[in-house]
Amino acid sequence: YFDVSKPWLNRVLERSEKLSLKAVDGVSFAIRRGETMALVGESGCGKSTVARLVVGLYGLTRGTLTFDGEDISDLAGRTGRQAAAVRKRFQMIFQDPYASLNPLWRVGTIIGEPLRFFRPEMSGAARRQRVGELLEQVGMSPMDANRYPHEFSGGQRQRISIARALANEPEFMICDEPTSALDVSVQAQILNLMRDLQDEYGLTYLFISHDMAVVKHMADRIAVMYLGRIAEIAPADQLFATPHHPYSKMLLAAVPSLEGGGKERSVIQGEVPNPVHPPPGCAFHPRCPHANERCKAEVPALIARVDGSEVACHGVEEGRIE
Numbered sequence: 001y002f003d004v005s006k007p008w009l010n011r012v013l014e015r016s017e018k019l020s021l022k023a024v025d026g027v028s029f030a031i032r033r034g035e036t037m038a039l040v041g042e043s044g045c046g047k048s049t050v051a052r053l054v055v056g057l058y059g060l061t062r063g064t065l066t067f068d069g070e071d072i073s074d075l076a077g078r079t080g081r082q083a084a085a086v087r088k089r090f091q092m093i094f095q096d097p098y099a100s101l102n103p104l105w106r107v108g109t110i111i112g113e114p115l116r117f118f119r120p121e122m123s124g125a126a127r128r129q130r131v132g133e134l135l136e137q138v139g140m141s142p143m144d145a146n147r148y149p150h151e152f153s154g155g156q157r158q159r160i161s162i163a164r165a166l167a168n169e170p171e172f173m174i175c176d177e178p179t180s181a182l183d184v185s186v187q188a189q190i191l192n193l194m195r196d197l198q199d200e201y202g203l204t205y206l207f208i209s210h211d212m213a214v215v216k217h218m219a220d221r222i223a224v225m226y227l228g229r230i231a232e233i234a235p236a237d238q239l240f241a242t243p244h245h246p247y248s249k250m251l252l253a254a255v256p257s258l259e260g261g262g263k264e265r266s267v268i269q270g271e272v273p274n275p276v277h278p279p280p281g282c283a284f285h286p287r288c289p290h291a292n293e294r295c296k297a298e299v300p301a302l303i304a305r306v307d308g309s310e311v312a313c314h315g316v317e318e319g320r321i322e
């Protein structure tokens, strides 16, 4: 359904910080219609960069992007109708609903904006009707259309962002840390809402998070990223039960256990190196207890295993690591 071809080698210029080059290298995955694919990893691993490449906010320098059979590698450079035809099928939900809602606009104007843009033929009355329906779909009242973003809590503002994202009946949603700015109790409500909406509308999610507990709740499949590369891809249940890559094991060991009162069982070892100048060979080798000379020299390829996972690790490939 959604394919990032291999090998996918990119040097991405972050538009906001023109001086810092961020690299995403050799990232390759496919997302199936109706599933939730999670991208996980520590901050700076390139998750958000991948999300922005996928929606065309950043351009590809090499490799291809395919959406529903169509090559959209040139999406970032498209304009007008050509861009709109693809973009209206995608939506992005960001971490910070405070920053992504225009504080000067009423909620009805905010949610109706994509309708004005993509469906200019729609009458004002029809649009107001649709905005009311969208507010109800996210558990709010049609009356809320007349209020302003600052009148709502963080969770309600994220509901408003979701309503706006749903306005054009998108197929594919990229959710970048959608609940990490919210209280834990509110997080669960928003995640459940997103799951319900997925079932109802057959949405496909690319779900980006650093929080393994959140990912466990949402994902069908998980891609673990480390310094701009994919370390391991596996079905979610399987990754939690039998992670292969040493970095996946480290991430999972650091997941707070809910039974243990949320206390961390173990802490991730070592610093994350600078993603612009990653270590040679396997970028994880300075932190890996299994590193050998080959690991320091040779970048491990992502290799499919019989159990359905894909792992980029020499130790796993050589049978030194389970």
Ligand code: SF4
Pocket: 245, 246, 247, 282, 283, 284, 285, 288, 289, 290, 291, 292, 295, 300, 312, 313, 314, 315, 316
């Ligand atoms: Fe560790 Fe080597 Fe595997 Fe990298 S390739 S994770 S250094 S064993």
Ligand code: MG
Pocket: 047, 048, 176, 177
């Ligand atoms: Mg991020």
